[in-house]
Amino acid sequence: MCASTIKLHPEDFLCAVCKNYLSSAPIYLSEDSRDICNDCVRADVDIPYRNVALEKILVNIFFPCENETYGCTTAYKFGEEEEHRSKCFFKQVHCPFRRNHVCQWNGTYGKIHDHLNKEHDTLITKDAKFLINLNQNDKRTFIVSNRNFSVVDYMYDINSGILKYNIATFEPNIPEQKSTIKLVSKCDPDSMIQVKGGECVSYNNELFKWIPENVIDMNKMKLLLNNPTSVWMCFTVPLQQNTNANLVSSAILNFFKCGQCSYNLKLPIFEQNDKFICNYCYYSPRVTKQNCKMIASDSSLSRLLAKENYQCRNEHCGEIIKGDSIVNHEISCQFRVHKCFVCTKELLQSLAKEHYVGHGIEYFTDEHNQKNVNNQQHNQQTSYYGNNQQTRFSTIFTMLQNEIIYITYNYNKDQFTLKVQQDFVVHNYKLNMELQCAHDQCKLPPQKFVFNGYSQEVTLPASQLPKCFNAHVNVRIYFSYC
Ligand SMILES: [Zn+2]
Ligand SMILES: [Zn+2]
Ligand SMILES: [Zn+2]
Ligand SMILES: [Zn+2]
Ligand SMILES: [Zn+2]
Ligand SMILES: [Zn+2]
Ligand SMILES: [Zn+2]
Structure with a gap:
């Protein structure tokens, strides 16, 4: 095979309509033999044909950056314009405070750093951190200057409880990546949560024309933080150095x-x-x-x-x-979701207990243990007594090792049913249930059941229960180490 010696010039490959470079696929051919870019094809051509042969040739060409006239000497490969354009040091940008009519500056991306330092130093903070008063509308744009130079733009609306924000970097060489936001209750700094933030993008003019697009539902966050009136929002912006240290590779x-x-x-x-x-x-x-x-x-x-x-x-x-x-x-994780065993709604782990109590289901804890259980069982964790004469049907729940354990026992004249439901295995523990005659004079040994792992059900027909169980039975529930 002989290598092509023909020299191809990018200026020979322009869109017939907009006269820009045909620098990315797809390229179309109109019926009257004009090459047309993807942006122009819909407006101009009724029946476009894709010009795959031309696309194959153009992968060998380097195109000059559109900011050549401002000083960019980078040439990008076919299909890679977008990637270069977003980070081009010479792209033309407005000052981020233009939207608020504070400043009319525009210039190259690489010089915005100097401009902000010189003209807006009062709006520059060390940390990407701000306080939201949840009872007040708020809207602000500010610059963060730590190891990364970036801009945060947010607005909070009390009626919807929605906080919208954008975060953009002025560093051309930072890969676009997710930010992280820590929310801390102002009145109780121990009450905090960390949420996934939006993409930290390269700063561009489009960004500040519109309402910020990343959304946090502060009503939801408020519940997780025990209803504070003000919340500190702390953004972690990706750093220019050591970007790999905290990344998922x-x-x-x-x-x-x-x-x-x-x-x-x-x-x-x-x-x-x-x-x-x-x-x-x-x-x-x-x-x-x-x-x-x-x-x-x-x-x-x-x-x-x-x-x-x-x-x-x-x-x-x-x-x-x-x-x-x-x-x-x-x-x-407090953001783990459990499916409610009653209404099948998805519940945040941190709110699950409240939710079950809201269904009227009793939460059982070690307190029952202290009250009701003789001390011979040294390894028990929790126990519960019920008396099926008053409660023929009982539902209780507890949380052990972050798992919800939901227990139903049900007696009718034909049978006794014990049912345990849980999402995931609780390691190293067994759940024990004993049915015990409530009469001192009977001295019957308890009937013991051990539940291990997932949802299980035991059904005992009345014939397997001692006669007196029909009148009184104690259900004793406890955990033991395996
Ligand atoms: Zn075009
Ligand atoms: Zn460029
Ligand atoms: Zn400015
Ligand atoms: Zn997590
Ligand atoms: Zn529910
Ligand atoms: Zn798997
Ligand atoms: Zn008895």
Whole structure:
């Protein structure tokens, strides 16, 4: 094969309509043989044909940046204009305070830094942090200057409880990435949550023409923070240096996927018929445990994954956690969602207890334990007595190791039913239930049931219950270590 020696000039490949470079696919050919760019094709041509042959030729050409006249000497490859344009040091931008009619400056992206320092130094803060009074509308634009130079723009509306914001960087060499926002109650600094923020984009003129597009529902956040009147919003903006330190590098995680759910493998991991199984699938009732064995934590794969950064899988959570503790975090994360066993609504973990109590379901705790249980059971955690004469049907719940355990017991004249529901295995614990005759004179041994792991149900026909159980029965519930 002989290499092409023909020199191609970008200025020979212009859109017939807008006269811009044909610098990205698709390129169209009109019936009257004109080459037309993707932006112009709809307005100009009835039946466009895609000009694939020309696209194949143009991948060999470098196009000059549109800001050449302002000093940019970069040439970008076919299809890569957008990427260069957003970060071009010479792109023309307005001052971010133009929207508020404060400043009419415009100039090159690379010089905005100097302009802001010189003209707007009173609007520059060290931290991307601001206080929202939840009872007051608010709207502000300010510059953050730490290791990264960026602008934050927000507006809060008390009627909807919605905070809208944008965050943009003036650093041309920063990769666009998610910001993280910490919300801290002003009256109780211990009350804080961290949420995933919007993309921190390269600053551009479009950004401040419109209402900011990232949204936080402050009504929801308020509940999680115990109803403060003011909330500190602290943005973590990606840094120019050490950007890798806190990033999720997807290469390794994307390579090792769970053979069941196809999500990232999370430790501890298991192996089944030459497939890897993640921690969540292993403990899922839907997955059979046949031929399944745990991969040792000192194996090379386990050690590799332990060092990787994972993004918490719970929606709104902004935490990035090392592989050896990501599952622990996700299970205890306040943004974890539980499905209500009563109304099937999705509940934030941190609000689940209140929700169940709102259904009129009793929360059982160690207090019952102190009150009712003899001290011989040294390993019990919790217990509960019910008397089925008053409560023929009883529902109670508790939380153990961040799992909701929802228990129903139901007596009618034909049978006694005990039912335990939970989402996920509580490790190292067994749930014990005993049915005990309430008469001192009978001295019948208790009937004991052990529940392990997921939802289980035990039904006893009346014939299996001692006669006197029909009148009085104590249900005693406690946890014990395995
Ligand atoms: Zn065009
Ligand atoms: Zn450029
Ligand atoms: Zn200005
Ligand atoms: Zn899985
Ligand atoms: Zn989380
Ligand atoms: Zn519910
Ligand atoms: Zn009895």
